[in-house]
Amino acid sequence: xxxxxxxxxxxxxxxxxxxxxxxxxxxxxxxxxxxxxxxxxxxxxxxxxxxxxxxxxxxxxxxxxxxxxxxxxxxxxxxxxxxxxxxxxxxxxxxxxxxxxxxxxxxxxxxxxxxxxxxxxxxxxxxxxxxxxxxxxxxxxxxxxxxxxxxxxxxxxxxxxxxxxxxxxxxxxxxxxxxxxxxxxxxxxxxxxxxxxxxxxxxxxxxxxxxxxxxxxxxxxxxxxxxx
Amino acid sequence: xxxxxxxxxxxxxxxxxxxxxxxxxxxxxxxxxxxxxxxxxxxxxxxxxxxxxxxxxxxxxxxxxxxxxxxxxxxxxxxxxxxxxxxxxxxxxxxxxxxxxxxxxxxxxxxxxxxxxxxxxxxxxxxxxxxxxxxxxxxxxxxxxxxxxxxxxxxxxxxxxxxxxxxxxxxxxxxxxxxxxxxxxxxxxxxxxxxxxxxxxxxxxxxxxxxxxxxxxxxxxxxxxxxx
Numbered sequence: 025x026x027x028x029x030x031x032x033x034x035x036x037x038x039x040x041x042x043x044x045x046x047x048x049x050x051x052x053x054x055x056x057x058x059x060x061x062x063x064x065x066x067x068x069x070x071x072x073x074x075x076x077x078x079x080x081x082x083x084x085x086x087x088x089x090x091x092x093x094x095x096x097x098x099x100x101x102x103x104x105x106x107x108x109x110x111x112x113x114x115x116x117x118x119x120x121x122x123x124x125x126x127x128x129x130x131x132x133x134x135x136x137x138x139x140x141x142x143x144x145x146x147x148x149x150x151x152x153x154x155x156x157x158x159x160x161x162x163x164x165x166x167x168x169x170x171x172x173x174x175x176x177x178x179x180x181x182x183x184x185x186x187x188x189x190x191x192x193x194x195x196x197x198x199x200x201x202x203x204x205x206x207x208x209x210x211x212x213x214x215x216x217x218x219x220x221x222x223x224x225x226x227x228x229x230x231x232x233x234x235x236x237x238x239x240x241x242x243x244x245x246x247x248x249x250x251x252x
Numbered sequence: 253x254x255x256x257x258x259x260x261x262x263x264x265x266x267x268x269x270x271x272x273x274x275x276x277x278x279x280x281x282x283x284x285x286x287x288x289x290x291x292x293x294x295x296x297x298x299x300x301x302x303x304x305x306x307x308x309x310x311x312x313x314x315x316x317x318x319x320x321x322x323x324x325x326x327x328x329x330x331x332x333x334x335x336x337x338x339x340x341x342x343x344x345x346x347x348x349x350x351x352x353x354x355x356x357x358x359x360x361x362x363x364x365x366x367x368x369x370x371x372x373x374x375x376x377x378x379x380x381x382x383x384x385x386x387x388x389x390x391x392x393x394x395x396x397x398x399x400x401x402x403x404x405x406x407x408x409x410x411x412x413x414x415x416x417x418x419x420x421x422x423x424x425x426x427x428x429x430x431x432x433x434x435x436x437x438x439x440x441x442x443x444x445x446x447x448x449x450x451x452x453x454x455x456x457x458x459x460x461x462x463x464x465x466x467x468x469x470x471x472x473x474x475x476x477x478x479x480x
Contacts, residue, residue: 088315148376
């Protein structure tokens with residue numbers, strides 16, 4: 025029955041949030057003469073949230089939000105050299121190599137014979153395709169779905185598009201908000217593999233009546249699937 | 253045989269390049285104290301081309317390239333207020349309403365009964381989905397394909413994904429480079445509807461042996477298809 029096994033990408037197949045945390049560290053360093061860290065973080069988060077409707081997810085929008093925040097927080101006094109550094113922080117994020125998380129390569133290889141493997145990720149199309157190519161994992165997946173949002177409607181449309189019944193689809197990912205709750209809501213199964221960092225925007229408290237398996241590592245996935 | 257009729261979006265279904273030209277005008281105004289227009293245009297184009305590998309297509313990458321160019325062209329002397337204006341130019345582009353080009357609504361309605369209508373566009377996923385939603389045209393299309401690049405390999409993959417033979421697919425668009433030549437190369441048909449502006453990056457001379465219909469307006473499309 026579980027024909028299709030879909031994986032989130034960022035922080036499920038490879039590191040992502042650590043790169044944002046690093047970038048945010050560099051951003052704080054640049055503005056420390058003007059404000060304390062907590063204030064810088066809070067203002068940046070506000071700018072990101074305000075711009076989400078315009079920019080969507082991804083590094084380019086994050087970079088634009090860093091520039092906007094830097095101008096705001098310095099009353100437009102941050103000089104061109106400082107802004108050049110903010111641009112460079114964003115470009116360095118885009119240029120990072122993409123290394124699969126421990127266990128990912130072996131587990132995908134082991135599961136390939138039994139399941140149709142799919143990537144279901146949200147974010148910037150160009151960034152996500154580039155990361156998939158750089159990861160070396162693209163050929164492991166039969167389908168790649170890059171969505172602008174991962175909510176209940178998006179999963180329902182995905183199942184229709186691939187002519188899958190909810191019982192034929194299982195999602196694996198690190199975000200309770202994007203990978204677990206909306207998948208359970210459409211009647212499919214979901215498996216949570218937490219990452220050690222979660223973007224504030226993705227943090228939700230699961231409703232008390234929700235139940236889903238939580239694994240410490242992707243390495244535990246084959247045994248769980250075998251038990252089902 | 254011509255089951256699927258696919259339309260490019262930017263400058264085929266709605267205005268796009270005019271918004272870039274307007275933004276570029278505002279960018280020139282901002283830097284005119286430093287350089288002449290031709291030099292500003294040339295440096296911005298160079299920055300865009302250099303960043304295409306990193307940013308892909310779309311307004312967010314264009315905005316980041318404007319910021320980078322502004323810093324370069326003023327030796328980092330453009331002040332924060334000037335940079336804030338560059339950010340605002342990009343945000344104004346994202347906030348523009350999306351109005352279908354003349355004839356688009358009627359022609360899509362007329363063709364719907366006979367063809368499976370599809371959008372095949374390239375660019376930023378989030379931007380393109382937002383534009384489609386704002387245009388009011390989304391419901392006219394059975395399939396929406398937003399690609400990071402429109403080359404021969406991308407069209408071949410598209411046909412495979414939708415299980416279409418080349419003879420069952422016709423592409424309609426304004427870019428000879430992206431909508432016509434790669435489609436002819438995979439053996440499908442393509443119809444060119446030029447827009448009055450073309451982005452320098454998209455300008456190509458069609459090979460002398462290539463032949464494809466060129467229409468003055470989308471309004472001529474139903475008659476051409478009826479004649480086939």
